[in-house]
Amino acid sequence: VPVQYLDYRALADHGWELTDADLFEKAADTDLEVGDYGEFRAEPGQPLLKAAEEAGHAWPFACRGGACTNCAVAIIDGEMPMHSSHILPQEWIDRGVRLSCVSAPVSDGMKVVFNVKHLPGLEELLL
Template identity: 45%
Template sequence: MPTVEYLNYEALDDQGWSVDDDDLFEKAADAGLDEEDYGTLEVAEGEYILEAAEAQGYDWPFSCRAGACANCASVLKEGEIEMDMQQILSDEEVEERQVRLTCIGHPAAEEVRIVYNAKHLDYLQDRVI
């Protein structure tokens, strides 16, 4: 079963970290963050990452659940996430900035690392509902 290691974008702000830091997850592991901000999820075959987070009791941001807004956006830091049909992200955001939508995304690797709650990134603001 794939494992998703996650980090809340708001925790980056609080800690003064950048989404581009190479050692982001090492710093998060040492920072004593609570489970809502940092941890791991097991994601069942065919299950979306957002669904897995909710099943474990987390309140991750979302709105449409259909890949038509950026509320559930995350930044993929390691591994691979396949998305069902999404219409809101540009090729540049997906391929170069590694943005993925957790409402329609499922892990395509055994281990995945994401920064969730990335809707706060400047370039996604115009697509947050």
């Protein structure tokens, strides 16, 4: 599964919003570092956090068990269900946020913004 990723900090730096329809196009047109924007492949069923790490990325995490929200990502495109029990309220799941340590892509491709643990409102759930 090809996974395009973008660091939430790049949004803050450039004044972009998660809801911008052309977010990844803007990222592609900007001179971002490889750690901030790019693409890697995830194996089917492989948790996104693990796939990112195997691709050489150091995404934030703490518990690796769905209990802390440090690993939260926002889905811009694609599907990534969460199966195991976790701390994330339904409200955030409805907004496309997933815990990358306990969810794996199931669609043909993904676009995700990682490092969204500092989203207002999500931050309070951080342990």
